[in-house]
Amino acid sequence: TAFAICGSPSGAGDARNHRRITVVRCGKRDNRPQLSKGRILSSEAIQAIQSLKRAHKLDGSNLPVHDLSRLLKSDLTAAIKELLRQDQCSLARVAFSTLRSEYGADLNMYAELVLCFARNGLVREIDSLIAEMENDDVSIGETKGLLRLVTAVIGARRMEPTVRIYRMMKRSGSELDEYLGRVMSKGLRNFGEVDLANEVDEELKRLYRGIFV
Numbered sequence: 001t002a003f004a005i006c007g008s009p010s011g012a013g014d015a016r017n018h019r020r021i022t023v024v025r026c027g028k029r030d031n032r033p034q035l036s037k038g039r040i041l042s043s044e045a046i047q048a049i050q051s052l053k054r055a056h057k058l059d060g061s062n063l064p065v066h067d068l069s070r071l072l073k074s075d076l077t078a079a080i081k082e083l084l085r086q087d088q089c090s091l092a093r094v095a096f097s098t099l100r101s102e103y104g105a106d107l108n109m110y111a112e113l114v115l116c117f118a119r120n121g122l123v124r125e126i127d128s129l130i131a132e133m134e135n136d137d138v139s140i141g142e143t144k145g146l147l148r149l150v151t152a153v154i155g156a157r158r159m160e161p162t163v164r165i166y167r168m169m170k171r172s173g174s175e176l177d178e179y180l181g182r183v184m185s186k187g188l189r190n191f192g193e194v195d196l197a198n199e200v201d202e203e204l205k206r207l208y209r210g211i212f213v
Helices: 043-058 065-069 073-085 089-102 107-119 123-135 143-155 159-172 178-190 194-207
Strands: 002-006 021-025
Touching: 043 065, 043 073, 043 089, 065 089, 073 089, 073 107, 089 107, 089 123, 107 123, 107 143, 123 159, 143 159, 143 178, 159 178, 159 194, 178 194
Parallel strands: none
Antiparallel strands: 002 021
């Protein structure tokens, strides 16, 4: 938003005097996402975030993860989302590891991490995260979260993690959602994985005969 602030002429009736205009622009000071409406951080979550950030500045190898393990699931989840909002990717991943070990983590949170890594250019962290996810045999039966994750990984242009997720989808034995299948097929094909893309297309034709083109 721009506001024009006009000064008064220095002399009445003097046509040579011009009003000076100062333009002040107001807006967001950075590209950081806004706080989600309705999100409230508890004092415990705030303290945990502050402790992590202080320790990270002093010695990144000695983070107070014990503070995280004492948080309720809702507080820990809120802390992770706040760290992601601040683009504190490495700290968010530390907190996420605690969430996963203490309570388990859904696919939406994996997707949020991928998006944070992608916008900060930490693409190898995406590869590592999805490899870890495959090794831990994370359940991927929830279609909405899986679609968000697949879209985020493909959007970050990461071929290997995309293939890993497809392998996990096959092993799960879950019926392939039509839209998710289309997204996966297109992504694999764009990465040059034509055989895998054709495999997805064949499965879609089998499941959605008369719909899939």
